[in-house]
Amino acid sequence: MNTQTTLLDPTAELKPVERQLLPRLASLDGATVGLLDISKPRGREFLDEIEKQLLEMGAQVKRYSKPTFTRIAPTELTQKISVECDAVIEGLAD
């Protein structure tokens, strides 16, 4: 593998070359939103407040947490969130 590769765009170039964001939810009403605590101190308090506000907006909330903030989330966890939620907020703290 080269450290720096340039490829030629095979598409009609109708979209920007940067990778696109996934479509945003049109409404939070009835949506299930996952809150992922990355396990840094005070993350829980922060996410408690987010949860309160989401519930007021009509969303349902599910809570998750990473085993440690030092590593990326385990595959099982990201798969679980993707199956159970319509959107996810990853809680950063400090």
Next chain:
Amino acid sequence: MEQSSNINYALIVKKDCPTCALIEPVIGRLAKRFTKDLEVYVQDDPTFPQIVDAPIDDTSLEFSYRNQIEVVPTLIRLGDEANSESRIYGWDKKQWQEFTGIEDLGSELIDFKPGCGSKTQDPGMDEILALRFGDKILQAREVELAEAEDEIEACFERGWSDGLPVVPPTALRVMRMLNGTHREADELIGKIPPDYAPCTIEKLAINAVMAGCKPEYFPTVITSAEAALQDKFCMHGLLCTTYFSSPVLIVNGPIVQQIGMNAGVNALGQGNRANATIGRALQLIIRNIGGGVPGGIDRATMGNPGKYTYCFAEDESDDSWNSLAMDVGYDRKDSVVSLFAGEGLQPILDQQSRDAASLSKSMAQSLRSVVNTKLFGLADAILVVCPEHRRVLMNSGWSKADLRNALYEELKTPGTDIIRGANGNAEGMPVKFKEKILDKFRDGGLHIVTTGGKAGMFSAVIGGWVASGERGSQLVSQKIR
């Protein structure tokens, strides 16, 4: 020539060339005689020839490429206002003596020794040098990957793949693909549905690279894309349908053997690069250039495995049996791509029939099942005749036209048997056809092609799209140029 006016000669050599090594004393003599009016360029080892004080390092091959050197040694006498440039190559003693005006040049050497190929002529080198030093040909947007980003994963992530790994389309690979055609990279072939974005030969080449094509397949890929753009193929509708269908490519003519397509054992299966990648290239073209993505504009309920690739060649080993391309007006000598909106493959096993009349009944019964045994005139079909069945038909003295007529005859069915509700089944033909005798296929809607291994009495049906004919898609053919 980018030389100052006092330079009269340029000599291009490579150490690896025995002729260049042979004439080293000659080079020494020329260097002594012409001093700074001679520049010696070496393609492989800048320490050669040792007899020259300062040979010019042309390991980048820039000078050799720009001056279109094909053979080493080449001695160029540079042009000026009075004389045009001239050059000699290889070693021909008399010629070198006349060219340089040195009467006894190389008198101790043999009279003649041909030169070697210039390093610019090494396989694959031309495209590398054209990218580095040539005019800019490629216009496509460049996509820089992040450092250490895997190139194949990057193609997946950008949505350029059909679900299988693609060959990353680097500029070099695309240049090599473009060398497979005489057509210009910026030539527009049309607008690819559903986005109707303008499509150039270069964009086709990028997708052919990704599909895994060799450059020699590229003219067939281009032709398949052009065929898909024919109005009567109705590519846009075919892409949008909830039905199974997708383009099926059939290739006829000399190109089949030239590029090594499979028309024999396992012709519709895996394992042959040309069959596999040409069909895949068309699908990637529709996906990437046209924007036809499953779940987007492609609304197929199930699709079919042929939407990865569905391409095969016809077995034309028997001259007395017309090919598909001949059926639509081409000559046996023409190389032709045909596209059919089809799906799947349904077997017709008949190991007992020893005459055409019996065999054609088996074939007709299987053809009846296209779409639904009670629906007539909706979808076209291709009957794929295996070589053993072709032999049975020909032994009975039948032509392809005889077979087609017999099938139409055998399939004629009273409307009362297949109208809605008949046989306890709500599906069927509208009741208005009750008193009619119906044909299974519209006129011109049943195509017959031969392919497959020599052993096995197994023919097959490729069912067509339910919107066949003028209101939807018709088989299209296009000659490869």
